[in-house]
Amino acid sequence: MPQLLLLLLPFAAASGWYFAYKHYHLPEKSSASEQAGYFKGLNYLLNEQPDKAIDVFIELLEVDDETLDIHLALGTLFRQRGEVEKSIRIHQNLIARPQITEETRFSVLNELGLDYMRAGLLDRAENIYLELEAVKSHEMAAIKQLLAIFQQEKEWLKAIEYALKLEVISQAKTPVILAHLHCEMALANQQEDVNVATNYLRKALKIDPLCVRANVLSAEISMAAEDYKSALKVLMKIDEQDPHFTPVYLDMLIDCFDRLGKAKQKFDFLKGLQATHASSLVFQRFVEALLVKEGRIEAVKFMRSRLAKSAQHNHLKLYARLALVDSVDAEDAFLCGVLKQLDDDISSFQCQQCGFTSNNLNWCCPSCKQWGESEPCLA
Ligand SMILES: [Zn+2]
Structure with a gap:
């Protein structure tokens, strides 16, 4: 509650200034009624009833060129603090005032749209931005918000x-x-019509x-249809598109x-891949293939040479x-047991835009909502 009081102090101060301004510029009658309202609001504040205080102060502060910025700043402040109901109330109150200009109304509508988005009231935000899209000065901002809304609504x-409209306008x-x-x-469309999906x-x-x-996705569709040749063809392209993703789909x-x-x-x-990729998963899959093709002695020899060059605990x-594994020596068995307890490769993904990390690959970052920014960071 003290935080709320602190938040309201600038507003109360501004109201005080405005009251003083009115006191010297308007007839006595109007000033007296405003004075009563001001003290009523202050009283609510002191009695820790900030919601009622806000209502009184908003009512008290007439909307004109000089106070509009105070209203807008307060609305933004409440939205940023997550108190969306209050910012909605402020902006709705502003729009209801007949004396505001059309351009001001559009600016307040934009703010109200942001409030609705923050509150998850996407339908209401959509209606606002569809209206603003027709206003030249707000067109680009409205298109950006509508793009965000339609993505959230899937x-x-x-x-x-x-997205195409945004390309044109920007x-x-x-x-x-x-x-x-x-x-x-x-x-x-994948379930209903594979051709459409393709x-x-x-x-x-x-x-x-x-x-x-x-x-x-194309490979997944082919694999579901047991067309492994087509799947392999498209999966092989990933290394050229972005080699960071090769281990993910290895x-x-x-x-x-x-x-x-196709064993050979x-x-x-895999032999080519392990020479160019530092990923220990690639290394592991190559060793497994080497084991099958040339046996344990060759696989162990290859690993010894690799370990001699660079010691990595996953390789070890x-x-x-x-x-x-086949040793009957107690020391070997102990060593094997300890090594098994070491962490496995931790495959995680990090958003290159905002740094959000996750164990799952999110094509659209849950934090900054950017597409295609998550990159694997393999141990
Ligand atoms: Zn992000």
């Missing part, structure tokens, strides 16, 4: 429409977001040839190789598993 077609291409919106449309993925890749997600790739019975191609692929763990 209305992907409308989101695509507004004269800037937004391939990443558009490609992801097409991927969302593919997902929405078309959306094709469009996504046309818009953004670096869209890893489009190839992954097991899907290996699955395709195995189902197609799988081995060559794998080495111990392979080299000591």
